[in-house]
Amino acid sequence: MPKVKIVFCSITGNDEEIADVLDEKFQELGCEVDVSEMGQTDTSDFVDSDICVIATYTYEDGIVPEEALDFYEDLQEEDLTGKIYGTCGSGDHYYDDFCRAIYEFAKIFEQIGAVSGAKPVEVELAPEEEDIDNLDKFAEELVSKFQGQ
Numbered sequence: 001m002p003k004v005k006i007v008f009c010s011i012t013g014n015d016e017e018i019a020d021v022l023d024e025k026f027q028e029l030g031c032e033v034d035v036s037e038m039g040q041t042d043t044s045d046f047v048d049s050d051i052c053v054i055a056t057y058t059y060e061d062g063i064v065p066e067e068a069l070d071f072y073e074d075l076q077e078e079d080l081t082g083k084i085y086g087t088c089g090s091g092d093h094y095y096d097d098f099c100r101a102i103y104e105f106a107k108i109f110e111q112i113g114a115v116s117g118a119k120p121v122e123v124e125l126a127p128e129e130e131d132i133d134n135l136d137k138f139a140e141e142l143v144s145k146f147q148g149q
């Protein structure tokens with residue numbers, strides 16, 4: 001069964017909730033899961049995992065949230081060839097660049113050799129029932145992509 005690493009970046013708790021939903025689903029699918037906050041995580045943790053997941057909010061000023069910048073920069077130096085990745089996160093349609101950070105992280109994953117296992121999941125503010133369904137499907141797709149390798 002795959003080892004899953006979930007890294008979240010959250011100020012008001014929505015992305016932490018997203019990470020919790022995914023944690024539960026991956027465990028239900030029989031995965032070994034580890035969840036940590038981006039500011040407390042070394043990017044090398046992804047090297048020791050099979051499936052790499054980022055859940056982050058988006059703030060309008062900058063490509064990624066300021067507290068995620070070190071992680072974002074360090075990630076560009078890793079080699080994740082052969083790993084499966086997925087990105088998701090919370091945003092607010094009030095802003096122009098809805099959920100932009102999850103696409104910026106997806107670009108980095110592509111550059112460092114990881115393979116997308118599921119389409120990014122956008123969540124409007126806190127995850128609701130429909131979002132939880134989408135996140136559950138996201139986890140299932142990531143696991144089946146890993147199993148199909």
Ligand SMILES: Cc1cc2nc3c(=O)[nH]c(=O)nc-3n(C[C@H](O)[C@H](O)[C@H](O)COP(=O)(O)O)c2cc1C
Nearest residue numbers: 010011012013014015057058060091092095098099
């Ligand atoms: C100053 C500010 C700027 C924001 N800019 C964006 C943005 O550009 N795009 C977006 O989708 N959401 C934007 N948001 C909304 C947050 O991404 C959203 O509130 C998210 O749910 C926060 O996630 P968290 O609870 O995990 O911290 C912004 C919020 C604030 C307060």
